[in-house]
Amino acid sequence: MIYQSHAVYFVCVGCVLQSGTHDGDIYDGAWCARYKDKKQWLEVDARRLTRFTGVILQGRSSIWSWDMVHTYKVQFSNDTLVWTPCMNGSKEAVFEGNQDAETPVLALFNTSTAARYIRINPQTWYQNGTEGDICLRAEVLGCALPDPNTIYAWQTEPTGSKDKLDFRHHNYEEMRKLMKRVNEECPNITRIYSIGKSYTGLKLYVMEISDNPGKHELGEPEFRYVAGMHGNEVLGRELLLNLMQYMCQEYKRGDQRIIRLVKETRIHLLPSMNPDGYEMAFKKGSELAGWALGRYSYEGIDMNHNFADLNSVMWTAIELETDRSKLINHYFPIPEMYTSEEAFVASETRAVINWMQNIPFVLGANLHGGELVVTYPYDMTRDWAPREHTPTPDESFFRWLATAYASTNRVMSNPDRRPCHNKDFLRFNNIINGADWHNVPGSMNDFSYLHTNCFEVTVELSCDKFPHASELPIEWENNRESLLVYMEQVHRGIKGVIRDRDTEAGIADAIIKVEEIDHHIRSVADGDYWRLLNPGEYRVTVTAEGYLPSSRTCWVMYDHYPTICDFNLTKVPKQRLKDILAKGGKLPKDLQLRLWQLRMRKLRATTKAINQRRAAAAKRAKRV
Ligand SMILES: *[C@@H]1O[C@H](CO)[C@@H](O)[C@H](O)[C@H]1NC(C)=O
Numbered sequence: 001m002i003y004q005s006h007a008v009y010f011v012c013v014g015c016v017l018q019s020g021t022h023d024g025d026i027y028d029g030a031w032c033a034r035y036k037d038k039k040q041w042l043e044v045d046a047r048r049l050t051r052f053t054g055v056i057l058q059g060r061s062s063i064w065s066w067d068m069v070h071t072y073k074v075q076f077s078n079d080t081l082v083w084t085p086c087m088n089g090s091k092e093a094v095f096e097g098n099q100d101a102e103t104p105v106l107a108l109f110n111t112s113t114a115a116r117y118i119r120i121n122p123q124t125w126y127q128n129g130t131e132g133d134i135c136l137r138a139e140v141l142g143c144a145l146p147d148p149n150t151i152y153a154w155q156t157e158p159t160g161s162k163d164k165l166d167f168r169h170h171n172y173e174e175m176r177k178l179m180k181r182v183n184e185e186c187p188n189i190t191r192i193y194s195i196g197k198s199y200t201g202l203k204l205y206v207m208e209i210s211d212n213p214g215k216h217e218l219g220e221p222e223f224r225y226v227a228g229m230h231g232n233e234v235l236g237r238e239l240l241l242n243l244m245q246y247m248c249q250e251y252k253r254g255d256q257r258i259i260r261l262v263k264e265t266r267i268h269l270l271p272s273m274n275p276d277g278y279e280m281a282f283k284k285g286s287e288l289a290g291w292a293l294g295r296y297s298y299e300g301i302d303m304n305h306n307f308a309d310l311n312s313v314m315w316t317a318i319e320l321e322t323d324r325s326k327l328i329n330h331y332f333p334i335p336e337m338y339t340s341e342e343a344f345v346a347s348e349t350r351a352v353i354n355w356m357q358n359i360p361f362v363l364g365a366n367l368h369g370g371e372l373v374v375t376y377p378y379d380m381t382r383d384w385a386p387r388e389h390t391p392t393p394d395e396s397f398f399r400w401l402a403t404a405y406a407s408t409n410r411v412m413s414n415p416d417r418r419p420c421h422n423k424d425f426l427r428f429n430n431i432i433n434g435a436d437w438h439n440v441p442g443s444m445n446d447f448s449y450l451h452t453n454c455f456e457v458t459v460e461l462s463c464d465k466f467p468h469a470s471e472l473p474i475e476w477e478n479n480r481e482s483l484l485v486y487m488e489q490v491h492r493g494i495k496g497v498i499r500d501r502d503t504e505a506g507i508a509d510a511i512i513k514v515e516e517i518d519h520h521i522r523s524v525a526d527g528d529y530w531r532l533l534n535p536g537e538y539r540v541t542v543t544a545e546g547y548l549p550s551s552r553t554c555w556v557m558y559d560h561y562p563t564i565c566d567f568n569l570t571k572v573p574k575q576r577l578k579d580i581l582a583k584g585g586k587l588p589k590d591l592q593l594r595l596w597q598l599r600m601r602k603l604r605a606t607t608k609a610i611n612q613r614r615a616a617a618a619k620r621a622k623r624v
Pocket residue numbers: 076077078084113114115116
């Protein structure tokens with residue numbers, strides 16, 4: 001894969017530098033030579049005349065074996081026929097490669113050379129018993145040279161973006177400054193807040209975008225994007241920083257689509273869930289940050305395995321409980337074991353869980369890197385069965401959500417694109433059930449679905465976890481439409497307000513059931529609710545404590561706005577009468593009748609009791 005920019009080429013072989021143990025094929029994301037001798041080479045075509053300046057090498061880190069190249073030579077060519085060796089003074093240069101499988105090692109050429117092709121030619125390598133392979137991951141450094149007659153040009157690739165955004169990598173300080181600037185430019189529609197702190201004390205900043213920042217509005221759905229859960233997967237962070245700048249600019253410019261989104265949605269953007277990890281990766285930079293450096297929290301926790309595993313709670317209950325009516329299918333409580341002091345839960349994870357509990361999110365996505373695919377829950381397989389599709393009851397809507405992002409993403413939707421690693425997600429239209437790909441207990445998606453109302457998917461944004469800054473404008477172009485389209489999906493399905501028929505007050509915690517979907521949603525504080533659904537006809541039933549259930553049919557259309565399905569609930573008669581009489585209020589007609597019936601019943605009961613007593617007394621009198 002070749003990345004082009006105005007000044008610099010980064011050639012990344014097999015899309016390298018960031019592969020891992022989960023990728024599963026025998027090469028595990030690395031290049032391996034067929035034979036084990038000094039004549040093996042890996043050739044890269046830069047597709048135009050390039051001044052090559054250096055090479056970065058990594059070994060192969062696989063679950064099966066570790067392989068690395070200790071020393072190597074380099075050759076250049078303009079035509080692949082005549083090759084010129086890379087020299088070191090008068091001798092052929094022999095570069096130091098890797099001593100372990102993970103750490104990237106940089107080698108700069110003694111004198112830079114102009115050419116179109118470059119070869120990496122291993123000389124010595126680590127032999128892992130007799131199985132020892134010549135395997136490596138590599139990145140080639142160089143600058144594109146002017147090519148006025150386009151003799152070397154292979155094809156022109158798009159490089160820029162017409163949007164005027166701050167395209168570079170932002171560390172913690174820079175990120176804070178950028179967010180502040182956006183807030184100053186658009187004070188009417190933005191607000192910055194923090195949901196907590198990282199282990200080392202960096203704040204987890206959120207940018208809120210809404211026409212009424214700081215407030216939940218009745219009926220307005222809440223949306224979130226979370227990036228940087230793995231600190232070294234940095235593209236999501238920059239895309240969210242781009243997104244907030246873009247929305248501010250477009251809102252002011254009068255862009256109707258953005259204005260509508262801002263008016264009808266409360267949007268929350270958390271660009272960096274793991275700022276400690278990011279700072280570690282940022283210090284190394286795009287080329288030298290490896291697959292794992294900065295992925296974890298400061299304490300070494302992988303946050304995407306760190307949420308409470310509610311899947312097991314649910315599946316155990318299903319196995320043990322024979323009475324199906326007693327099973328719950330939503331709002332699973334967090335097990336005590338997880339909330340105890342001893343539980344190994346990152347402060348960042350705890351902060352995000354609090355956030356999820358405090359804001360009634362309807363839809364979200366978390367942004368990752370290292371692959372190109374959108375994954376939807378469940379992320380965990382039932383019974384640890386390997387490679388088993390584990391769908392949620394909302395499978396069809398989750399597939400729609402994943403497709404909404406994947407089909408509008410310019411890289412994913414390109415039918416000629418190459419797979420990042422061993423798995424060709426193009427065959428699955430770039431979406432996959434998380435558990436089908438790899439089993440993740442305690443993922444954010446599963447937790448979100450089982451503990452809250454919020455539906456969430458994972459977006460793997462790019463093969464390279466830490467793309468070079470020069471690639472950011474094109475990555476923004478690749479993702480801009482998908483980021484917007486995905487947010488707009490929060491307006492699909494049905495929504496409404498659940499009220500008390502008499503007082504017209506909103507009812508919180510009412511349960512919204514959709515026939516044939518075994519996953520309920522609850523109304524929030526003011527009685528408003530959102531139920532994401534694909535187009536169709538649905539029988540919806542609402543229940544709430546102290547109220548009679550109520551059902552109606554709601555149709556979901558293909559439009560970009562939800563169907564309004566309000567419910568007026570009637571109190572259980574006894575409760576309702578008590579409430580009204582206690583307040584000395586006037587009884588509505590149905591209740592007058594009800595009260596009369598109740599009184600009649602009481603009267604009948606009393607009469608019956610008196611009669612029985614009389615009869616008994618008469619009997620006794622007779623006997624006497
Ligand atoms: C490739 O061609 C360029 C331009 O003609 C020349 O400067 C350079 O030395 C050539 N490189 C090699 C390796 O022959």
